[in-house]
Amino acid sequence: MSAVDIETGNVTNAPFEVDIPPDPETGKGFLKPLPETTLLERIAGGAAGASVITALAAMILEGGSVIVVGGVLSAVVGPYAYYQQTQLTDIKALQETQQKIQIEVDRLAAENNRLARNIDEMSDTVQGLQDVENALEIITKTQGQNVAVFAEQVKENREILQRMQHNLKANVLQNLLSLVFGSDTNQDNIVNDNEADELVRRIGNMSGVEVHEAKLREAIVGKEVSAVMDVIRNLLASDNLAEEDRIFVIHQ
Incomplete structure (x- = not known):
């Protein structure tokens, strides 16, 4: 049987000892014959x-x-x-x-x-x-x-993060369109190296967004501004793309 420390509530493996009276003496006889x-x-x-x-x-x-x-x-x-x-x-x-x-x-x-x-x-x-x-x-x-309660909070936080991610993608999409068309400074509908530099700089300043500069340049430099639709598709499908195919990485 284990002993319990009442003050701390700790249970120890020390045996619980009880003061048992000694057995009566035997072999001597209760009364002399x-x-x-x-x-x-x-x-x-x-x-x-x-x-x-x-x-x-x-x-x-x-x-x-x-x-x-x-x-x-x-x-x-x-x-x-x-x-x-x-x-x-x-x-x-x-x-x-x-x-x-x-x-x-x-x-x-x-x-x-x-x-x-x-x-x-x-x-x-x-x-x-x-x-x-x-x-x-x-x-x-x-x-x-x-x-x-913790499980409920985790579920709520997950939903909030998902909404934040969706909102962040929407903001990136909106800013991407405005940045792309705003970066076409010579109005020739062709994105050149200088315009691509400005676009990369602006997107790099956006919080929560990481851009793979080389992939972005490959997708837009020397192409019409309408080619940005391919970039937008890449952004919207970023969760389902392999890491090496992503142009943008949205951080939660």
Whole structure:
């Protein structure tokens, strides 16, 4: 899983670490096994048995009322003392069990607190990821809108350039006619070298128009002014002509 920088929105390849509580220790046993009888219980049991046997022997051998009462009491007190010892052993075992359980409860509570903190941290991270996702979605939508607007602007600019090119050709055509007839200074309807120089100079001063002087001279020098129609046809068809056949180059 990748980590995310919430402040910058950058996604890194570093692993996302979560503080997981350690597993409970195994192999040690939750509680120590209790023996069926403890040393004290065996001692108390032996004493109880001895007191009962002694009391019975005294009552049988002596037979007096006092002996009988004492024997009965001895026979009762011995087993009762043994019973009390077993109860004390059980209480001690219960106390140890309660302590172990309390330790385990405290450990589980600590683990629960750590898990709660981890959940809070992961919630913050998830919220940060959601914010990044929302930001990326907004950026994507904005970029899509920008691309559409840019495409529309490119289309409009292309149409404007086409109109400008057509207008430029019309201006060149108009100026070409006026320049050609204006350059025929001797009114002989023949374009000579001097008149061609003037024509080249004037067309060269027009913005956005490049003229191949040698081709223009070849097309008009020594020919009638009406030969300019061939030059005009070359201008109108310049987009469809090879570079070496063009007399004029219209720059967009």
